[in-house]
Amino acid sequence: MAVTLKDVATAAGVSRSTASRALSGSELISEATRAVVESAALRLGYRPNRAASALRSRQSRLVGLVMNNLINASFHTIAEVVQKRAAAAGYQVILCITDSDPGKERTVLRMLSEHSVDGLVVIGTGDNADLCDELMVSGTGVVNVIRAPRSGRAPSVLASDREGAHAATRHLLELGHRHIAYVGGPDSANSGRERFAGYQQALREQGLEVDPELVERGPFTPEFGTNATTALLDRRPDATALFAANHEAVFGILPTLIGRGLRIPHDLSLVCHEDILWLRSWQPPVTVVDNGAAELGRLCFDLLLHQMREGPQPDGTSGRVYRVGANLVERESCTAPP
Amino acid sequence: MAVTLKDVATAAGVSRSTASRALSGSELISEATRAVVESAALRLGYRPNRAASALRSRQSRLVGLVMNNLINASFHTIAEVVQKRAAAAGYQVILCITDSDPGKERTVLRMLSEHSVDGLVVIGTGDNADLCDELMVSGTGVVNVIRAPRSGRAPSVLASDREGAHAATRHLLELGHRHIAYVGGPDSANSGRERFAGYQQALREQGLEVDPELVERGPFTPEFGTNATTALLDRRPDATALFAANHEAVFGILPTLIGRGLRIPHDLSLVCHEDILWLRSWQPPVTVVDNGAAELGRLCFDLLLHQMREGPQPDGTSGRVYRVGANLVERESCTAPP
DNA sequence: CAACTTTATGAGATCGATTGCAGGAATCCT
DNA sequence: AGGATTCCTGCAATCGATCTCATAAAGTTG
Numbered sequence: 234m235a236v237t238l239k240d241v242a243t244a245a246g247v248s249r250s251t252a253s254r255a256l257s258g259s260e261l262i263s264e265a266t267r268a269v270v271e272s273a274a275l276r277l278g279y280r281p282n283r284a285a286s287a288l289r290s291r292q293s294r295l296v297g298l299v300m301n302n303l304i305n306a307s308f309h310t311i312a313e314v315v316q317k318r319a320a321a322a323g324y325q326v327i328l329c330i331t332d333s334d335p336g337k338e339r340t341v342l343r344m345l346s347e348h349s350v351d352g353l354v355v356i357g358t359g360d361n362a363d364l365c366d367e368l369m370v371s372g373t374g375v376v377n378v379i380r381a382p383r384s385g386r387a388p389s390v391l392a393s394d395r396e397g398a399h400a401a402t403r404h405l406l407e408l409g410h411r412h413i414a415y416v417g418g419p420d421s422a423n424s425g426r427e428r429f430a431g432y433q434q435a436l437r438e439q440g441l442e443v444d445p446e447l448v449e450r451g452p453f454t455p456e457f458g459t460n461a462t463t464a465l466l467d468r469r470p471d472a473t474a475l476f477a478a479n480h481e482a483v484f485g486i487l488p489t490l491i492g493r494g495l496r497i498p499h500d501l502s503l504v505c506h507e508d509i510l511w512l513r514s515w516q517p518p519v520t521v522v523d524n525g526a527a528e529l530g531r532l533c534f535d536l537l538l539h540q541m542r543e544g545p546q547p548d549g550t551s552g553r554v555y556r557v558g559a560n561l562v563e564r565e566s567c568t569a570p571p
Numbered sequence: 572m573a574v575t576l577k578d579v580a581t582a583a584g585v586s587r588s589t590a591s592r593a594l595s596g597s598e599l600i601s602e603a604t605r606a607v608v609e610s611a612a613l614r615l616g617y618r619p620n621r622a623a624s625a626l627r628s629r630q631s632r633l634v635g636l637v638m639n640n641l642i643n644a645s646f647h648t649i650a651e652v653v654q655k656r657a658a659a660a661g662y663q664v665i666l667c668i669t670d671s672d673p674g675k676e677r678t679v680l681r682m683l684s685e686h687s688v689d690g691l692v693v694i695g696t697g698d699n700a701d702l703c704d705e706l707m708v709s710g711t712g713v714v715n716v717i718r719a720p721r722s723g724r725a726p727s728v729l730a731s732d733r734e735g736a737h738a739a740t741r742h743l744l745e746l747g748h749r750h751i752a753y754v755g756g757p758d759s760a761n762s763g764r765e766r767f768a769g770y771q772q773a774l775r776e777q778g779l780e781v782d783p784e785l786v787e788r789g790p791f792t793p794e795f796g797t798n799a800t801t802a803l804l805d806r807r808p809d810a811t812a813l814f815a816a817n818h819e820a821v822f823g824i825l826p827t828l829i830g831r832g833l834r835i836p837h838d839l840s841l842v843c844h845e846d847i848l849w850l851r852s853w854q855p856p857v858t859v860v861d862n863g864a865a866e867l868g869r870l871c872f873d874l875l876l877h878q879m880r881e882g883p884q885p886d887g888t889s890g891r892v893y894r895v896g897a898n899l900v901e902r903e904s905c906t907a908p909p
Numbered sequence: 910c911a912a913c914t915t916t917a918t919g920a921g922a923t924c925g926a927t928t929g930c931a932g933g934a935a936t937c938c939t
Numbered sequence: 940a941g942g943a944t945t946c947c948t949g950c951a952a953t954c955g956a957t958c959t960c961a962t963a964a965a966g967t968t969g
Contacts (some may be wrong), residue, residue, distance in 0.1 A: 514793030
């Protein structure tokens with residue numbers, strides 16, 4: 234049916250082994266025969282059979298991408314970057330969505346091992362680090378992104394949530410704000426905890442106390458943003474700035490501010506954590522903390538590629554954590570307090 | 572190294588063939604031996620080697636998902652739905668991003684054929700229908716989504732752009748609006764053309780002419796939304812409603828409206844084509860046309876599954892088109908004209 | 910020029926699961 | 940009981956590429 238290596242070999246007048254070597258870029262072959270084989274392959278329209286190749290060589294040229302969902306902006310940015318870099322390096326990406334369910338995640342990791350993926354990028358629940366370690370000893374590369382499991386051998390590439398929140402808060406402080414409202418995620422979420430820590434730290438460095446009346450923390454939903462903003466402004470109409478650390482909530486925060494007739498940045502300065510596309514073209518364009526999703530994707534795939542080529546890092550570096558810096562992107566939603 | 576079928580067979584005291592049949596759900600096997608083999612497999616932690624299986628059986632249990640990008644809301648909804656349904660049916664998804672570049676698309680299709688995918692879901696450029704047909708004759712299932720190539724054997728699952736735009740416009744007309752502004756995509760894009768046709772049709776049915784001064788068409792960017800809205804409102808301050816048929820432009824349209832002090836729906840009614848998540852929680856929640864992305868994903872994977880199980884449709888049905896209905900989701904951004 | 914490298918090629922085994930074919934056991938029928 | 944069926948099971952070939960090992964050819968050296 235399809236053109237096989239055997240056909241190419243016959244057409245080129247060489248053996249299968251020679252044809253294989255010629256096409257896989259082996260050194261033990263003369264340039265002359267390589268040229269002959271390559272032209273034969275081209276002429277016949279030869280396409281290697283990856284299944285056969287994977288079976289024999291134990292290299293599938295597949296990597297698994299395991300993530301909670303695709304809706305979150307950072308996640309699909311990472312997915313896109315990983316896919317592109319993988320393709321450029323000759324790998325294909327198997328996409329798996331877990332809905333943050335450790336059970337599904339386990340099933341998915343099993344499936345991926347059946348397909349003998351060469352590597353894995355995981356935005357995980359952290360509950361399957363044991364399985365990941367198992368895969369690593371059997372030669373699969375593994376890199377965690379965004380979320381680092383408590384244990385496990387695989388390196389993790391993390392965003393600088395605390396530093397980002399710190400930078401955002403300090404920016405507002407430097408503009409002269411003293412009553413900075415905070416709307417963010419709960420302690421149960423890593424990012425919720427870290428970002429709040431960054432906010433607190435920036436205030437303390439200025440010798441300011443954290444005023445609990447200025448803080449609202451809750452789930453990652455627009456509804457929470459609406460409620461939190463309403464409650465905050467009713468309680469503390471003297472707030473001159475707002476740091477939206479929970480980016481899903483922004484969809485509730487922004488219309489609530491507008492609905493109350495507040496002008497940004499004239500009446501209230503606003504910073505949002507996460508550089509969502511449309512905040513860029515908002516009127517006024519919103520100052521944000523860019524957590525570097527694209528860079529996270531880039532770095533984690535590069536680490537993976539390294540593992541796949543050179544094998545895992547030595548034991549000493551087990552569970553190493555890499556940080557990708559956060560950047561404050563100043564636009565037009567902040568000014569000095571009225 | 573890993574546990575193979577041979578190990579399971581030995582442990583269960585049967586031959587490899589019997590073990591294979593027991594685990595692959597063949598009929599030609601007694602329930603007793605099946606139980607023995609299954610328990611042995613479980614005990615040893617057997618994981619089948621998909622590469623070997625694919626090589627022999629010519630079934631990889633992989634499907635390719637080829638799409639322009641992941642940013643677009645409809646696209647990542649489709650990706651997520653396809654992934655989940657595939658997983659439920661025992662397939663894994665290889666994600667490929669083409670940036671709407673026919674050349675990249677071709678490369679990607681080649682790669683996928685090397686990995687001998689059992690099926691393909693394509694949001695394509697339409698320029699590689701020949702390659703898709705080739706894959707189909709060699710037994711791969713193919714389904715197009717969102718965009719249908721001009722030729723080709725594969726069925727297509729399309730959104731009802733025209734009907735959706737028609738419904739949105741009619742809704743505004745029924746509320747009493749007579750000056751309905753239109754901001755949409757260009758003729759070069761399928762959706763741009765179809766949606767504009769729906770808008771025109773609805774007006775004509777009411778005996779109204781399309782007023783070119785009320786129409787702005789341009790690229791899928793927020794910047795265009797901003798400029799278009801400014802121009803429109805300067806030119807025709809008498810417009811009482813706006814239909815945003817180009818959803819990327821909404822990010823520019825909405826802040827411009829707010830910036831001009833227009834109250835929605837009091838001063839201006841607004842309908843947006845595409846049910847973007849955050850429009851749901853906007854203040855007021857925005858009336859939208861839901862193009863049924865989830866349903867598109869569901870249907871196209873079901874068609875693919877059918878092809879993979881039963882083979883392609885007979886020749887008579889070549890290139891068949893399925894339509895997924897659009898729904899007007901009424902929320903609170905529309906009212907009668909002032 | 911013999912002995913020894915170096916380099917390029919081929920023969921054949923191999924990866925692990927599936928499957929066509931043949932045959933044995935059990936069951937059914939007359 | 941003898942023959943025909945039906946039902947299970949095992950043997951061995953097979954999918955297509957890779958890789959080890961052996962060997963031929965060419966090149967090097969004393």
